[in-house]
Amino acid sequence: MVKSKKHSALRITCGAHVVHDGLVDMLYALLPLLRDAFGLSFAQVGLLRAVHKTATAAFQIPVGIWSERTGTRPLLVAGTALAGFGFLGLGSANNFGAILTFIFFAGCGGAFQHPLSSAILSNNYSKNGQRAALGIYNAFGDIGKFLFLGTTIFATASLNYNWQAPVYCFGIIALLTALVIWLLLKASAIGARPKKPLSKTTVGGTSGWGVKHPRGFVLLGSITALDNTTRNGFLTFAAFLMIEKGVSTEWSALAVLVTVFGGMCGKMAVGMIAERIGVTKTIALTEFATALMILAIVAMPSLYAFFLLPVLGVFLNGTSSAIYGTVPDLIKGEKHSRAYGLIYTLGSICGIIAPLGYGILADWTNVETTMIVVAGVVLLTVPLCKFLAIAIQEARQL
Template identity: 40%
Template sequence: MADERAVPTGLGAEPDAKPARTLTTVCAAHAAHDGVHDSIYVLLPLWAEAFGLNYAQVGLLKSAFSGALAMFQMPAGILSERLGERFLLVLGTAAAGIGYAMLGLSTSFLMLFAIVALTGLASSVQHPIGSAVISKAFAQGGRRAALGVYNFSGDVGKMAVALLLGSAVTYVGWRTATLGYGLVVVALSLVILVMLREIRGAAPPVLSPMSAAASGGWGFTDRRGYSVLSGIHVVDCACRTGVLTFVPFALAAKGASAATIGLAFALIFAGGAAGKLVCGLLGDRIGLIRTVVLTEFATAGLIIATLLAPLWGAIVLLPLLGIALNGTSSVLYGTVGEFVRADRQARAFGLFYTLGSIAGTLSPIAFGVVGDLAGLRVTLVSLAVVALLAVPLTLMLRSHVSKA
């Protein structure tokens, strides 16, 4: 563990005077942004039908959003140190809402691809900045629990938007539905502007002599531990993104309508929300290692079970699949801060999310090609195998967790 004298003082490490308000506001932003991001899964089958897309093109659309996230999440974390966390969060939220509203203007695959990518670029600021703001707001205690609530809020947004969007497209079509939700997100950016008025971002920290030499760079207190943790995150994101991209097509093949697919994702995200809370608590009780191993084995088994079950059986299994898919993330996110100095957490979270986003970018493309060549069944079985790759990585983390 790093010497306590190496911890910087100054605004970057100060506790928030009103942590509850900060947590509530950032959670609302998280819910809105994750609603933008994950409602795309509901829209993919509709876009495939509207524009005549194959699995590889579907994967490219999902990867356009994830790729934009991967490109800008790390720079966003660094920029927030100079421009302010509040400014970038408000700007990104407003731009994401405008981009989502513009989806309905698409007349071709290329135009849709471009708008999805721009929306992802705008939304990329939320994860690193939101995580860093909360991590600093609860620096004096309750950080892991606060980050668990933060992650839970994202799944609430996913669940609500998936359910509402799936219902709305039945009555007004996907173009009008995306316009409506986009405007809601723009309005939220104004709320964030007001509620986070006391958040100015991290001023240059005042360091003690022992830490002055380490003031640059990433601020790792355990570089190898952070690297292994990031590797688990990469595998977890690759599996989760691939499953969520192609599960709606498996459901459609079983006879599911657009409204049923919206309900299905609401159930997945409801399970995910519960999973993040439950697994966060489970991580405190049985440890990070056992929790991650348990969730990854459960993920692999439930992917296969969902694939083999009839439609009604798959619907019943989806909340459990959601718990397994998302349960890993809370314990991973809550551990990042243990390997990094307080004044470098924005960029460390940015790097962490960027690595996951790169995996989430490549996964739909790769498994889309697998789907076109070998079929949807082989694609989902392959994703179950990928989930199990996280197990040996998790076992490597044991000595580093005991240090943190």
């Protein structure tokens, strides 16, 4: 029964991750098309991503806290439905202001999935299997990115559909997914309202967050922030880097697609590698490799750069499996939802700053220079890993 429930939790959260990450990352394929359609600057392109991440950042911590009282099931369903309605509205937008508004609503819905799904998995898997389960879950997010990105590129570049067609289609898919999630979670008895409500003393104060090692959690948050800054910065402007190398606007988003393909493999592999050699060694290696790959891609012509992008994706997207799998080492079990909410919010805040900051830098200089800066930023994580390793060892002894 326990094993069956664990498998159900993994299947349901993986399915939710496919849809939510697909919705988020199909925006990368839309950005060049929206820039052409509405005559946007790079700063405005960055603002579109920043608005989406602002909405996500605003709700991830509250969602994690609410779930301790309501259960994860109703909130995960509500968030998925809200994301679907946001995309249906986006398809009808006819000016920059309307696009910003509906992307904001889609981002609000997207805030629900990551902390809730991660908490469902960490609460249903033992410590020995958590990183592997989270690695599989993260890999399915990249499957969603690959499917939704690929479909968007194929529909707009090969079939000559306008940008609204895939947006409407995926909005409907999100609404249907919300219904399926509700039915499956209910049938598996997962995510219901907790039988014992949390006391006020548990909710408030530092102890209410369940942090076993504050310094370690700050270090993990810092690494998360830098990692997300790099990922958001590179993926937002990867298509524009290819355009500067001579690739057409319609096909430029393939740069994101092939990067995501590598990440699809990397997230599963990195989670399992972290189980074997340790999380901090894994993070340091993948972040260092990320910087080297970005610099190589900037230096190479478009054809050779495309061949390197999947390799970059392994490291760029794979690191998160090791990072998020470390949360249970530093947080008490009953507080996983809010802790994941905080960690994902840190990432979302960087998703606000990075596209805007790098967009302004790209307008001021060029996309290639911006990518070199992106590579430099990710190297800041490497020295932090040494201190995180010490903190994790201390936390495990508590």
